[in-house]
Amino acid sequence: MAHSAHTDSDRRERVAIHCEATSFDPEVARPLAFAAIRIRGLRILTGSALLLHPGSDTGLAEAGDRLHAFIGGRPLVGYYLDFSIAMAEGLTGRPLPEERVEVSSLYYDRKIRSLSKQAVDLRLDSLVSDLDLPVRPDGAFGIALTAAMAWLRLTQDGR
Amino acid sequence: MQHAMPTASPDFDFGQPPFDLLTDDQRTALAGALDITLHPRDAVLLSREEPTDALFVVLRGTVQERRGGEVAAVHGPGDRFGLQALYGGTGEGAGARRFVAAEDCACHLIPRAALEALAADNPEFGAAILGDFAQRMRDLAALRSNREMAALTMARIRQAYLHPPLFVDAGASLRDAAEAMRRNRASSVLVRGVDGATGILTGTDLRDLVVLDGRPATDPVGPLARYGLLTLERDDLLFNALVLMTKHGVRRVVVTENGAIVGLLGQSDLLAVLSNHSQVIGLQVEHATDPADLRRASRSIVELIRTLHATGVKVAFIADLVTELNRRIFRKLFELLAPPALLANSCLIVMGSEGRGEQLLKTDQDNGLILRDGFDCPDLPGIAAAFSRHLVEFGYPPCPGNIMVSNPEWTRPLAAYKDALFNWVHRPDEAAQMNLAIFYDAAPVAGDAALLAEAKDYLLSRLQDNQMFFTQFARPALSFDTPSGLFATLFERRRAEAVDIKKAGIFPIVHGVRALALEKHRAETGTVERIQVLAELGGLDRKMAADLVEAFTILSTIRLKARIDLPQENEGAELAIDNLVHPDRLGKLDRDQFKDCLALVKSFKELIAHHFRLNH
Structure with missing residues (x-):
């Protein structure tokens, strides 16, 4: 990876990603769909989003290459991001950018300030209705988009 | 989307006009091109500092459109904005407007490229979305490149000048073909093949065949012509013609209508339309050899106005163009009819809105002829009658007040004009007031402009600083009621009631400004010019002047749109003159603007009443 090749515009942008797979265990899961949205x-x-179905409309390696190219050096955003990254890195064996934001953590930090001792409901549906996001969190694309919106909303409000 | 369609993307509302005009494929394309923005409360979505490359469609929340410190409009889900910024560049006044999130909100963004592709693909949609835009772009800079871009995507072959088809039989010789081209000043001939096929033979072909290949000029053209013509229907987009020419490396395409060949479209004619539609009409006018040619040119003005309006050209520019074309037609017609001696010794003038250069469509003829003192032309009555008659044929209705060249009252020597002016100034009655008003707006069109200048100098010299005269002169500005202000709620409730935009809005501005300009002895004829010069002289305060110019432009635009939107009874029909505006048929933004304008007209009328002491 030639990180020096990444431009400044890469750094100003972020990419929301999500992977849908056959299982939630990265050891055994097979990826069904990747969505990536800048x-x-x-x-x-x-x-100009990217939606890939590795193994059906693209080869596994090709899917990994396209995903890497699409992300470049941009920081990543996602819901249950570690899993998506593990699946993506599994395609090519190459690492993705280190700068990552897990939106459920952002959400947790926000809620814990106001809710004190109550448990925070981190389910995606609850997050969507609580933040009043105009989106249906279905499929890889819907969840990546939800993560993007949640990230915008949660970082906007802090300003 | 680079790969597949989003399925979970927030649904774009395709039920909302004009998006309901899109086909399923076009909807899919649009859905795939959309971006989304999220804005926290109080965030600025759009302002002059941040030019945009997309049209905003509100998905969630409300967006306030603010002008200065005030909320000019509110946009909720399904409403769209930003086209102005998209095409307006850094136009003056564009920056006065900011779009601010009234609450947390989300918008769909339609990128400019996607919008233009859809407009090209679906002209009805294009006309709806860009036409809708056209009426809002009062503060849009008339960026030439934008105009041409819009014209490029919208214009049809019908709007281009077509060379009449020139046919020769297959048995004709190469020499015959060359003869025919020379006689008709054409650069190609169409060949009727023996089997019914049609071929083409161009000047270049002739050169190659005869000069280079040494073929005898007596060879028949039949076997030498090229068959398999490139044809397009007359209603095809001009853009397609350009693509076809570029693709095949040719300079002309054959144009058909219902399968029959109606003419040839040359590359230069195509480019003329694309760069400026008006050139075609201008060309037709210049080349006219009889009134019938002029008639055709004149008829195409209506189509030109439609296109310009639909492609978002601002109304002041349309008025300039139409004024220029109308005057060229008048001049040419007069030159065709009048003998040289008459041309040298007279001045053809247009008055009223034509004189002010504020014609948007063909309105009543208001014209006259000033003859040099001592000049006599025995054929004059016949020429004058023919002139007025031809103009009626061209679609300029006769003046109801008979203010036309064909009326001897308006075709007379300079000295007689001076007498009339003297009477109008010193013995004002209602007709005299009106005559004076429209004569004050007169502009020269053909012949010796010095004659009009002398008459106008005389008019200004006869005006005294007579308060009574100006009080009389200004009074008509108040003759019609302007609904607004206190009536705002009434206005809402009775939305369906039509308002005569000319009487309620445009005339009070035109006449009030005219009275102020006359009082200052100004020679300008256009309303906007007059307002500007009055502002410079201190006759109007700058804020009022700026607001008046804006209101005048908006009202003219709404008026033009109201007329253009009237259903066309049949192809080529003239646009009917109708000054009624139905507020309930206006878009939200327009309705708001319309109300603002009427309120301004109301306060301008108060100013006029006070200035000329009309209430005493």
């Missing part, structure tokens, strides 16, 4: 400023670039 975020630039307040804008979620859904018009």
Whole structure:
């Protein structure tokens, strides 16, 4: 990986990713779909998003290469991000950018300030309705988009 | 999407006009091109500092459109905004507007490229979304490149000048073909093949065949012509013609209508339309050899206005263009009809809105002829009658007040004009007031412009600083009621009731400004020019002047749109003159603007009443 080749615009953008797989155990799971959506400023670039079905519409290695190329050096955003990253890195064996934001953690930090001792409901559906996001969190694309919106909303409000 | 369609993306509302005009494929394409933005409360979505490359469609929440410190409009889910910023560049006034999130909100963004592709693909949609835009772009800079870009995507072959088809039989010789081209000043001929096929033979072909290949000029053209013509229907997009020419490396395509060949479209004619539609009409006017040619040119003005309006050209530019074309037609017609001696010794003038250069469509003829003192032309009555008659044929309705060249009252020597002016100033009655008003707006069109200048100088010299005269002159500005202000709620409730935009809005501005300009002895004729010069002289305060110009532009735009939107009874029909505006048929933004404008007109009328002491 030639990290030096990544441009400044890569760094100003982020990429929300999500992987849908046959299992939640990265050791045995087979990826079904990857979605990756860039975020630039307040804008979620859904018009140029990437949706891949490795093994059905692309080869596994090709899917991994395209995903790497799409992400470049951009920081990652996701819900249950570790799993998605593990699946993505499993395709090529190459690492993805180190800068990562787990939106459920952001959400947890936000809630714990106001809720004190109550348990925080971290389910995605609850997060969507609580943050009032105009999205249906279904499928790899829907969840990646939800993560992008949640990240925007949670980082916006802090400003 | 680079790969597959999002399935879980927030649904774009395709039920909302004009998106309901899109086909399923186009909807899929649009859905795939959309971006999404999320904005916290109080965030600025759009302002002059941040030019945009996309049209915003509100998905969730409300967005306030603020002008200065005030909320000019509120956009909720399904409403769209930002086209102005998209096409407006850094136009003056564009920056006065900011879009601010009234609460947390989300928007779909349609990138400009996707919007333009859809507009090209689906002209009805294009006209709806860009036309809708056109009426809002009062503060849009008339960026030439933008105009041409829009014209490029929307214009049809029908709007281009077509060379009439020139046919020769297959048995004709190469020499005959060359003869025919020379006679008709054409650069190609169409060949009727023996088997019914049609071929083409161009000047270049002739050169190659005869000069280079040494073929005898007596050879028949039949076997030498090229068959398999590139044809397009007359209603195809001009853009397609450009693509076809580029692809095949040719300079002309054959144009058909219902399968029959109606003409040839040359590359240069195509480029002329794409760069400026008006050139075609201008060309037709310049090349006219009889009134019938002029008639055709004149008819195409209506189509030109439609296109320009649909492609978002601002109304002041349309008015300039239409004024220029109308005047060229008048001039050419007069030159065709009048003998040289008459041309040298007279001045053809247009008055009223035509004189002010504020014609948007063909309205009543208001014209006259000033003859040099001592010049006599025995054929004059016949020429004058023919002139007015031809103009009626061209679609310029006769003046109800008979203010036309064909009326001897308006075709007379300079001295007689001076007498009339003297009477209008010193013995004002209602007709005299009106005559004076429209004559004050007169502009020269053909012949010796010095004659009009002298008459106008005379008019200004006869005006005294007579309060009574100006009080009389200004009074008509108040003759029609302007609903607004206190009536705002009433206005809402009775939305369906039509408002005569000319009487309620445009005329009070035009006439009030005219009275102020006359009082200052100004020679300008256009309303906007007059407002500007009055502001410079201190006759109007700058804020009022700026607001008046804006209101005048908006009202003219709404008026044009109201007329253009009237259903066309049949192809090529003239646009009917109708000054009624139905507030309930206006878009939300327009309705708000319309209300603002009427409120301004109301306060301008108060200013006029006070200034000229009309209430005493």
